[in-house]
Amino acid sequence: MGKVRLRTRLVRYRWLFVLLLPGLAYFAIFRYAPMYGVTIAFQDYLPFLGFSGSPWVGWKHFENLFSSPDFPRVLTNTLILALLNAVFVFPAPIVVALLLNELRLSVLKRAIQSAIYIPHFLSWTIVAALTYLLFALDTGPITQLMNGLFNARFDFLADPDWFRPLVIAQTLWKSVGWGTIIYLAALAGVDPNLYEAARIDGANRWRQMWHVTLPTIRSTIVVMAILLAGNLLDTGFEQIYLLTNSLNRSVAEVFDTYVYFLGITQGAYSYSTAVGLFKAVVGIILIYGVNWLARRFHHTGLF
Amino acid sequence: MAVNRSTPAGRVFDAVNVVVLVALAVVTILPFIYVTAGSFAKESELAERSFFLWPREVVTDTYRYIFSTDTFLRSLIVTIAVTAVGMIIQVLLTFTMAYPLAKRHLPGRNLLLNLVIFTMVFSGGLIPTYLIVRELGLLDTYWALILPLAINPFYLIIVKNFFQELPEELQEAAQIDGCTELGVFWRIVLPLSKPIIATMGLFYAVAIWNDFMSPLLYIDDSTKWTLQMFVRQVTVSSDMANTLGQIDPNYIPPEQGLKFSVIVVATVPILLLYPFLQRHFAKGILIGSVKG
Numbered sequence: 117m118g119k120v121r122l123r124t125r126l127v128r129y130r131w132l133f134v135l136l137l138p139g140l141a142y143f144a145i146f147r148y149a150p151m152y153g154v155t156i157a158f159q160d161y162l163p164f165l166g167f168s169g170s171p172w173v174g175w176k177h178f179e180n181l182f183s184s185p186d187f188p189r190v191l192t193n194t195l196i197l198a199l200l201n202a203v204f205v206f207p208a209p210i211v212v213a214l215l216l217n218e219l220r221l222s223v224l225k226r227a228i229q230s231a232i233y234i235p236h237f238l239s240w241t242i243v244a245a246l247t248y249l250l251f252a253l254d255t256g257p258i259t260q261l262m263n264g265l266f267n268a269r270f271d272f273l274a275d276p277d278w279f280r281p282l283v284i285a286q287t288l289w290k291s292v293g294w295g296t297i298i299y300l301a302a303l304a305g306v307d308p309n310l311y312e313a314a315r316i317d318g319a320n321r322w323r324q325m326w327h328v329t330l331p332t333i334r335s336t337i338v339v340m341a342i343l344l345a346g347n348l349l350d351t352g353f354e355q356i357y358l359l360t361n362s363l364n365r366s367v368a369e370v371f372d373t374y375v376y377f378l379g380i381t382q383g384a385y386s387y388s389t390a391v392g393l394f395k396a397v398v399g400i401i402l403i404y405g406v407n408w409l410a411r412r413f414h415h416t417g418l419f
Numbered sequence: 420m421a422v423n424r425s426t427p428a429g430r431v432f433d434a435v436n437v438v439v440l441v442a443l444a445v446v447t448i449l450p451f452i453y454v455t456a457g458s459f460a461k462e463s464e465l466a467e468r469s470f471f472l473w474p475r476e477v478v479t480d481t482y483r484y485i486f487s488t489d490t491f492l493r494s495l496i497v498t499i500a501v502t503a504v505g506m507i508i509q510v511l512l513t514f515t516m517a518y519p520l521a522k523r524h525l526p527g528r529n530l531l532l533n534l535v536i537f538t539m540v541f542s543g544g545l546i547p548t549y550l551i552v553r554e555l556g557l558l559d560t561y562w563a564l565i566l567p568l569a570i571n572p573f574y575l576i577i578v579k580n581f582f583q584e585l586p587e588e589l590q591e592a593a594q595i596d597g598c599t600e601l602g603v604f605w606r607i608v609l610p611l612s613k614p615i616i617a618t619m620g621l622f623y624a625v626a627i628w629n630d631f632m633s634p635l636l637y638i639d640d641s642t643k644w645t646l647q648m649f650v651r652q653v654t655v656s657s658d659m660a661n662t663l664g665q666i667d668p669n670y671i672p673p674e675q676g677l678k679f680s681v682i683v684v685a686t687v688p689i690l691l692l693y694p695f696l697q698r699h700f701a702k703g704i705l706i707g708s709v710k711g
Binding site: 122125126129131132133134135136138139140142143145146147148149150151152153154156161163166167212215216218219220221224227228230231232233234235237238239240241242244245246248249250255256257260261289292293320321346353354357358372375376379380385388389392393395396399400403 | 426428429432433436437439440441443444445446447448450451453454457469470511512513515516518519520522524525526531534535538540541542543544545546547548549550551554555566567569570575599600601604625628629630631632635636647648650651654655678679681682685686689690692693696697
């Protein structure tokens with residue numbers, strides 16, 4: 117393509133470039149400048165010297181991170197939450213979607229859907245506030261119920277052993293209903309003739325679900341699994357932060373909150389940026405790696 | 420799918436299924452009813468009964484109290500204003516950027532699209548973004564709650580895909596009639612996009628209303644707090660006296676009840692929008708997932 121043609125195209129589209137400008141400015145300032153700012157992970161950042169003037173220190177902050185006693189703790193906490201997510205939260209919307217799909221009464225189905233989608237739209241602050249009310253020591257309704265049932269005195273909010281179950285319960289409550297949408301959409305596309313054929317072959321309902329329904333949503337499940345793997349270390353800052361207190365910190369601290377406490381509250385900008393960069397790079401490797409595996413063995417990937 | 424319903428096992432399954440799903444719906448809804456009931460109850464009833472879905476006596480003490488305090492009213496007004504202004508800015512930026520990116524012959528289009536998509540998998544992270552916001556002098560200003568999140572790349576791609584599906588002929592015809600590109604955008608494309616503008620407006624408004632991280636990061640001054648910060652301070656930190664400010668030293672505020680009513684006030688706007696949200700978001704999530 118010649119230079120002249122490019123120039124005429126540029127002239128022809130000049131108003132489109134004008135429209136582009138504000139958006140481009142946004143991406144440059146708030147998305148790409150912070151990416152350049154990641155270089156402070158290799159510097160000792162000093163505010164008055166800025167991103168470009170601070171002295172370079174190489175891998176010092178990463179070495180500090182990997183030799184710090186915090187690292188195994190934060191990594192373990194993050195990975196345990198990720199594992200619990202994969203085991204308890206990931207399959208839940210699939211199960212609920214399959215159950216909803218078996219529901220014949222469409223009025224009831226829609227009513228249930230309307231109810232279980234609601235929490236998705238609420239903030240983590242509201243979820244945390246509800247948690248603090250329902251699980252409050254001695255006074256919370258759930259605490260009283262459990263105290264009565266087990267004749268004990270539960271301290272859900274401060275006891276480190278209860279931190280992870282609470283996080284998973286919150287996530288389930290907030291996200292399971294909404295998570296069904298994508299599976300229900302895939303289920304709606306199943307050809308009814310397949311069920312007819314399976315029935316003629318003598319398949320009962322369980323076998324129809326196993327041999328007809330599940331295979332049709334398999335690729336959706338794979339895509340969601342890739343996304344889950346890519347976000348493995350994203351434990352949700354707001355949720356964890358709001359549930360963290362001085363008593364459960366030992367199990368609550370994950371990468372996101374660790375970066376916040378060190379960077380924002382203690383001002384260790386370079387070190388916390390290094391922690392964030394480590395997490396982001398692991399995330400990229402995970403998403404591309406799982407995607408590669410999915411394409412290799414399943415012939416469906418995200419990209 | 421009409422499956423062999425006549426078998427006894429099938430009927431048992433159907434019954435169990437209904438029970439399980441209804442239970443799930445009830446568990447989801449119950450906290451809202453509990454909080455709403457609690458917010459209209461007397462402080463003494465809250466101390467006495469741990470769980471109820473209807474107060475013995477309906478009173479509005481807690482609401483009258485929170486709406487009489489400056490701090491709460493201010494945070495409510497601030498949140499409404501930031502949400503409204505922020506939504507307008509976000510919608511404007513998203514739509515003006517999506518339109519050129521939808522033009523297949525735009526020079527540099529692929530590069531720009533790839534740059535946008537890259538921000539979905541990698542970001543500079545919390546600290547560098549915070550330092551940029553600080554360098555720009557936006558700390559403790561409401562702009563910090565709006566500008567850093569002004570364009571959501573996922574929504575941008577959804578709008579771009581929407582524009583791509585508009586009939587080209589319509590836009591070409593308008594250009595032949597002497598309309599400039601800007602004119603086509605303003606007079607032809609935007610009026611055709613009203614439903615998706617409404618959808619995106621809702622997406623963005625809910626995100627700003629619910630945002631807790633931005634005010635936590637960027638707003639130090641407690642007189643500039645948004646509603647979410649306020650809710651957190653009252654319910655999670657239980658720092659009632661400092662947060663609300665004691666107006667009358669002889670008056671003891673209904674401490675426990677306040678937690679309930681503050682949650683209700685922060686939730687009601689979302690619940691009012693919920694019928695629209697449910698319809699539009701469900702569509703949006705599917706558009707986004709079909710073509711990322």
